Amino acid sequence: MAGRWTRGLMGPRRTEHGVPAEQLAALSLPIGDDGVLVGNDAEGRPQVVGFHHPSPYDVVLIGGLWTAQVLALRLAGAGARVAVETGRAPVWTNLVQAAGAGQECISLYDVGRVPPMGPTVSSPVLVVRDCGMRPPRGRVASMPWQSVLTLLPYLSPVAPRLLRSASLVGVQRVSPDEARQIGRLMQLPPQEVQALSTLGDGVTLWCTRRERQYALTQPTDAESGLLGSPRRLD
Numbered sequence: 092m093a094g095r096w097t098r099g100l101m102g103p104r105r106t107e108h109g110v111p112a113e114q115l116a117a118l119s120l121p122i123g124d125d126g127v128l129v130g131n132d133a134e135g136r137p138q139v140v141g142f143h144h145p146s147p148y149d150v151v152l153i154g155g156l157w158t159a160q161v162l163a164l165r166l167a168g169a170g171a172r173v174a175v176e177t178g179r180a181p182v183w184t185n186l187v188q189a190a191g192a193g194q195e196c197i198s199l200y201d202v203g204r205v206p207p208m209g210p211t212v213s214s215p216v217l218v219v220r221d222c223g224m225r226p227p228r229g230r231v232a233s234m235p236w237q238s239v240l241t242l243l244p245y246l247s248p249v250a251p252r253l254l255r256s257a258s259l260v261g262v263q264r265v266s267p268d269e270a271r272q273i274g275r276l277m278q279l280p281p282q283e284v285q286a287l288s289t290l291g292d293g294v295t296l297w298c299t300r301r302e303r304q305y306a307l308t309q310p311t312d313a314e315s316g317l318l319g320s321p322r323r324l325d
Contacts, residue, residue: 127165129261129297130306138306140259140297142166142240143215147233150240151253153273154263154295156325159219159242160186160318161308166217167196174198176205176229177221182325189317203230210237225249246272261297264290264323279303293321 126139142148152159160183167173167190175183180199187197200206202222208231210216216237220226224247233239243250246269254260254276262273267288274284278300287296293308308321 127162127169129162130293130295130308132304132306138297138304142217142238143171143236144238145212145235147235148238148258149233149253149256150238150259150261151243151250151257152240152261152263152295153243153246153250153265153269154261155244155292155323156182156221156242157318157322158261158263158293158295158308159221159240161310161314162240163197163217163219164190164314164317171215171217172196172198172208172210173217173219174200174205174208174231175219175221176200176202176231177219178202178223179221183221186317203227205229205231207231208237210234212236245269251276259297259299261295262287263295264288264292290323292323 126141129138129140132138142150163173163175164186173196175187175197177183177199178201180201183199187199190197205218208216208218214236218229218231218233218237218239220229220239220241222241224244226241226243226249229239231237231239241253243253246265254273260277265273265287270284270287273279273287274281277298279298283296283303290296291307294305295308296303296305298304310318310321
């Protein structure tokens with residue numbers, strides 16, 4: 092089912108402006124809730140997730156580096172500052188150089204070395220934690236207008252703790268045993284549990300304990316040129 096979060100949770104709001112009706116055709120900016128496109132559902136409808144909130148917001152993605160990098164690019168393109176905490180900086184270097192266009196919209200940091208980012212409603216932050224199977228507790232936590240996305244390649248011993256405290260969980264293809272564990276933690280129905288071990292590359296189940304929606308992430312030409320085709324494994 093399509094939950095309300097897929098249409099964009101409450102994000103940064105700007106001062107309202109009035110525009111005469113005859114000038115509406117000149118507008119090229121999207122009108123709607125703030126968020127980032129994570130993909131399309133089975134009917135081809137866009138699925139948008141809001142990452143920036145006036146309260147702490149933690150996201151866990153059990154999946155591939157490719158999807159995490161696409162999300163980082165799209166959030167940077169939407170105006171967020173992205174801090175990547177990683178122990179494998181070389182796999183992020185090309186993306187950081189391509190995304191900046193001369194400006195540091197995505198920055199790399201060693202594990203445990205992310206400095207305070209000073210997020211505000213007009214300058215939101217995403218911290219991507221690419222710290223392997225057992226990420227240490229983060230030095231920089233989620234806070235108002237600063238969300239944290241933790242990437243786990245597989246279900247690890249620390250995953251239950253992270254999933255229990257997450258505001259949103261993304262799950263890509265996992266083994267049947269991992270699917271059963273995730274199903275118990277996220278209270279998924281049996282048909283969803285069975286589907287998790289058969290998902291195609293680029294497909295993610297975005298879920299909370301009340302809502303869930305599959306989304307197929309389709310890269311733009313620029314994303315394909317930089318990151319290649321969707322893939323679960325790197």
